[in-house]
Amino acid sequence: MKIIFYMVCVLPLCAFAELKKSPIHYDVVVGDDLQSIEVSSCFHGALPSTLSANDAVGSFVSNVRFKNGRTLAVEVDRVNLPATQTSRCVLYDVLLKPRNRGEQRGGAETRVIDDRDMLTSIGDWLLRPDADPEYQQFYITFVMPKGVHVSAPWTRVSATSFVGMNTPVEWEGIVAFLNRAPNRININGSDFEISILGDFHRATSADMNHWVGRSAEGISALMGFFPRRQVQVIISPSDRTNSTVPWAYITRGGGAGIHLFVKRDANLEQLLWDFSLPHEMSHFMFPHIDSGDYWLIEGLPTYLQHLSM
Numbered sequence: 001m002k003i004i005f006y007m008v009c010v011l012p013l014c015a016f017a018e019l020k021k022s023p024i025h026y027d028v029v030v031g032d033d034l035q036s037i038e039v040s041s042c043f044h045g046a047l048p049s050t051l052s053a054n055d056a057v058g059s060f061v062s063n064v065r066f067k068n069g070r071t072l073a074v075e076v077d078r079v080n081l082p083a084t085q086t087s088r089c090v091l092y093d094v095l096l097k098p099r100n101r102g103e104q105r106g107g108a109e110t111r112v113i114d115d116r117d118m119l120t121s122i123g124d125w126l127l128r129p130d131a132d133p134e135y136q137q138f139y140i141t142f143v144m145p146k147g148v149h150v151s152a153p154w155t156r157v158s159a160t161s162f163v164g165m166n167t168p169v170e171w172e173g174i175v176a177f178l179n180r181a182p183n184r185i186n187i188n189g190s191d192f193e194i195s196i197l198g199d200f201h202r203a204t205s206a207d208m209n210h211w212v213g214r215s216a217e218g219i220s221a222l223m224g225f226f227p228r229r230q231v232q233v234i235i236s237p238s239d240r241t242n243s244t245v246p247w248a249y250i251t252r253g254g255g256a257g258i259h260l261f262v263k264r265d266a267n268l269e270q271l272l273w274d275f276s277l278p279h280e281m282s283h284f285m286f287p288h289i290d291s292g293d294y295w296l297i298e299g300l301p302t303y304l305q306h307l308s309m
Contacts, residue, residue, distance in 0.1 A: 022044075022137045022138050022139040022163060023043060023044050023045050023134065023135055023136075023137065023138070024041060024042070024043055024044070024128075024129070024135060024137075024138035024139070024166075025041070025042045025044070025138070025139045025140075025141075026039060026040065026041050026042075026126075026138060026139070026140040026141070027039070027040040027140075027141050027143070028040075028140060028141065028142045028143070029142075029143040030142060030143065030144050030145060030148070030150075030177060031145070032145045034096075034118040034145070034148070034177045035095060035096040035097075035098065035118070036093075036094070036095055036096075037093070037094035037095075037096070037125060038091075038092075038093055038094070039091065039092050039093075039094060039125070039126075039127070040067075040089060040090075040091050041089065041090045041091075041127065042088055042089040042090075043088045043089075044088070045134065046134075047081050047083070047085060047088065048081060048129035048130070048132070048134075048135060049080065049081060049083070050078045050079065050080050050081060050129070050130065051078060051079045051081065051090065051127035051128060051129060052077055052078045052079075052127065052128060052129070052130055052169045053077055053078070053122075053123050053124065053125070053126060053127050053128070053169065054077055054121070054123035054124065054169075054170075055076055055077040056123075056124055057074060057077055057123070057124060057125070057127070058074045058076065058077075059097065060094050060095060060096055060097065060110075060124050060125050061074055061092050061093070061094055061125060061127065062074075062092070062093050062094075062095070063091075063092055063093045064079055064090065064091070064092040064127075065090070065091055065092070066085060066087035066089065066090060066091070067087050067088075067089035067090075067091060068086075068087045070085070070087070072090070079127060090127070092127065094125040096110050096118070096120060096124065096125065097110070098110045098111050098112045098118060098119075098120075099111045099112070100112040100115075104247060104261065105247060106249075107121075107172045107249055107251065108121035108122070108123070108172040108173060108174050108249075108251055108253075108259070109121050110124050113197040113198045113236050113237070114197070114198035114199060114237065116179055116198075117176065117177065117178040117179060117197040117198060118176065118177040118178075119174060119176050119197070119234070119236070119259075120174065120175045120176065120177070121172060121173070121174065122172075122173040122174070122175055122253060122254065123169070123170075123172060123173070123253070126175075128166055128169060129166065130168075130169060131166055131167060131168045131169070132166075135166050136165060136166055137163060137164065137165060137166065138163075138164050138166060139157075139161070139162075139163055139164075140152075140154065140161070140162050140163075140164055141160060141161045141162075142160040142161070143160070144160055144177070147179060148177055148178070148179060149177070149178050149179070149180065149181045149182065149195075150175065150176070150177055150178075151174075151175065151176040151178065151182050151193065151195040151232060151234065152164075152173075152174075152175045152176075152232070152254065153173045153174065153175075153232045153251065153253065153254035153255040153256070153257045154254050154255060155230060155255070156193070164254050164255075165254060165255065167252065167253050167254055167255075168253075171251070171252045171253035171254075172251045172252070172253050173251050173252075173253025173254040173255075173257060174232070174234055174251055174257055174259060176195055176197060176234055178195055178196075178197050180196065182194060182195040183195075183196075183205060183208070183209055185209050185212065185213050187213050187216040187217055187220060187226060188216070188217070188220045188225055188226055189225060189226070189229070190216065190220075190225070190226035190228060190229050190230065190231065191229065191230045191231070192212055192213070192216060192230075192231045192233055193230075193231070193232055193233065194208060194209060194212055194233045194235065195232075195233065195234050195235070196208055196235050197234065197235065197236045197237070198236055198237040198264075199237065199264070200237055200262070200264055200265075200266070201264055201265040202265050202266065202267045203262070203266055203267055203268055203271060207267070207268040207271065208235055208271075210268065210272075211268065211271040211272060211277065212233055212277065214272060215277040215278045215281055216231075216281065218278055219278060219281045219282060219284075219285070222285070223285065226281075226284075227284045227285045228255075228256040228284045230255055230256065231255075231256045231257070231258065231281075231284075232251075232255065232256065232257040232258070233257075233258050233260070234257070234258070234259040234260070235260050235262055236259070236260070236261050236262070237261070237262060237263075237264040238261040238262060238263055238264065239263075239264055241263065242263070243263065244262065244263050244266050244270045244271060244273075244274040244276075245260055245261065245262055245263070245266075245271075245274050245276035245277070246261055246263070247260075247261040248260040248261065248276045248277070248279075248280050249280070250280050250283045250284070256284050258277070258280045258281065260276060260277060260280070
């Protein structure tokens with residue numbers, strides 16, 4: 001079994017590590033309101049035929065243009081690029097429309113947390129080429145307002161720069177803008193970057209780190225190592241239920257990510273007894289599986305979560 005997991009999880013990472021020069025460079029300037037964004041994407045080789053996002057991108061993205069001023073239209077979920085164009089940079093503006101009411105149910109979405117931190121679904125604003133060997137990797141730099149930090153699923157190069165793998169556009173991912181720096185822990189050779197959004201009444205930052213570390217150790221014990229070398233962990237508060245973790249999900253866009261909604265007044269003991277985090281981590285023991293195979297994508301992690309706790 002360990003050999004199979006090595007072939008599925010580790011060998012692709014080795015191949016990615018061999019990439020040296022990113023064919024795409026993004027510069028992302030985030031406004032003080034965390035909703036206004038200016039994006040520049042420059043290509044070092046041939047232009048792709050299209051840049052894609054999810055089908056809501058037209059509600060957020062505007063003024064798409066080449067650096068030479070030629071304008072481009074957003075067509076549902078994509079922007080078509082003419083093959084005859086000599087400019088190698090595409091610029092556009094983003095105005096996010098975050099949700100701020102109700103409880104999140106489902107996958108990644110753009111949402112304000114406690115009126116100060118911002119979750120963004122990368123599918124809402126990051127236009128990318130379709131997954132293709134020619135555009136496997138990109139470099140992205142954020143210019144953030146003073147005192148605001150960024151969390152992303154990609155490999156961190158600096159406080160505001162990342163190297164990303166261009167995973168399929170339909171794979172969800174999260175970029176968060178937050179007022180406290182992410183915490184980093186290493187468990188059995190795997191790096192976990194933990195971003196805490198909003199305020200919690202009882203659990204401290206150290207408690208959250210301990211919870212993530214204990215869960216990762218349990219999953220690692222099942223196979224001798226954690227199935228991903230790098231994991232983005234986002235923790236947001238919830239006020240609408242008595243459950244310790246009323247909702248959680250994973251993302252694979254750009255890399256492994258876990259988003260957990262935690263009861264605002266939960267304590268460490270409650271977190272350690274909850275099965276949600278080991279369950280979500282168990283998903284990474286498997287490759288991406290079509291959501292139609294529900295018995296497989298949820299049944300096996302449910303079994304493994306109990307073995308790991």
